[in-house]
Amino acid sequence: MNIVCVGAGSMAESMIHGWINKRILSPRNISVMNKSDVERLEFLRDEYGVNIVQKEKTELENADFILLAMKPKDVRAALGGIQEHLSPGTVILSVVAGVSIQTIQKLVGDLPVARAMPNTSAKIGKSATGVAWSKQVTLDQQYELRDLLSSIGSVTVVQESQLDAVTAVAGSGPAFVYYFAEAMTEAGVNSGLSLEDATKLVRHTIAGAADMLQQADFKELRKKVTSPNGTTAAGIASLEKNDFKRIIGECIEQASSRSQALGREFE
Template sequence: MKIVCIGAGSMAEAMINGWIRKRILRPGDIAVMNKSDEDRLDYLEHEYGVRKVDDDLSAISEAKFLLLAVKPKDVGVALASVREFIRKDVVILSVVAGVSIDAIQKAAGDHAVARAMPNTSAHVGKSATGVVWSKAVTKEQQYEVRDLLNSIGSVTVVGEDKLHGVTGVAGSGPAYLYLMAEAMVEAGMEEGLEHMDAMRLVRQTFLGAADMMQHDDFSVLRKKITSPNGTTQAGLNALIENGFKEAVHEGVKSAAARSKELGKEFS
């Protein structure tokens, strides 16, 4: 077995799905565990063919990687329950918001730790992921972790103090876009569009814009499609006048601040 997932929520599932779809790992290479939800483990076993870790925790000693994907408040209990079974050369790959490398090592032992902040677009291989390494992570292990993360999207290596910003921008970012998409659909319906037509138009607009954003600076793209006194200019003016950019800034800052708070709550 290559990896045991401690925690079986939406992020763990998104990563499992990405690994299997990209054939980075086989279902038999992955085991999952959590503290209470047996139905969730049964679902993951049935849906993806992964193994369950039940009462016999010795299976953890086979793992080369541990994916730590629990809520911040549960990190201490989760790691305490498996600490005696963790092999010395394991890499703990944490996707827990806010909880520092130092705190993880205090709870689990002085193991190699990679902290990553992906997002749930991992489910379709499109996550934007930030990652930071502890000093104990070897170059070879860094390459292996990057392979795991690259299989679910793109990877940006940052300093640990920057990971809160990654959380605010990328970790929580898809939800901001979904909220904007909801608002655009609602506004389109107010202008007479049918719900399904508005959904289709918004979905394709996001897809097209995302593709364009791969090829040019965002401000350049915005200026290219904004004719003076045109419809786009009118729409942008309304967004700016209603505090659109300030609201986005506050959203990112609030998510990053909450990440910092979660770390303090754990420590």
């Protein structure tokens, strides 16, 4: 299996790392290209042993998968630059937010296209990734896509119409957790802890809770920690008083709406 990464940023690097680390692909089967940053391409070549796409772009012609990993505003130019080199059976795997399968096919023709939304935890092999694909993607290609994406974390197959919600919950989700961690740390300091101690306590509390989330229902876990009239109950009461669930709901809604808007802006 040969893959060409069009775009060479942090997401492409995370995926390359996962593919090589899980032995899904050999470095010799991965090629990278971008618009102009030669130093970045040379770094990836030296760090992982992958290939840089040459001027003739024959790597594109031999590719089974093309990974699109750039900003939405750069998609049109990127696809325009590679379209004539694509083979009929090549699968386009896009991790670009907001750009639809239909739009990509308008630019490259009736090729099989998949859209995935990983998150930055791909760097440590723990991304929560949602993926949707066009009807042209064969069953074998679907299995290969699952293998590629599972090398960076968990994979959930969804309808394309659900990808905006995936973007909000999983794509942006890590940042929301980090923001919550910031707030907990600041509150700990305001309550008398040193910054070092508060940071350590928050970091390990969230890590431990994350492990527990894999083992039981979320609500049941919360109830087990919440003794009647205890400290946790007092804190939960404050969250309820300040409409915490509404705030989170609005956060997800706004992120999802922005994903939709990105698609409209591109088209």
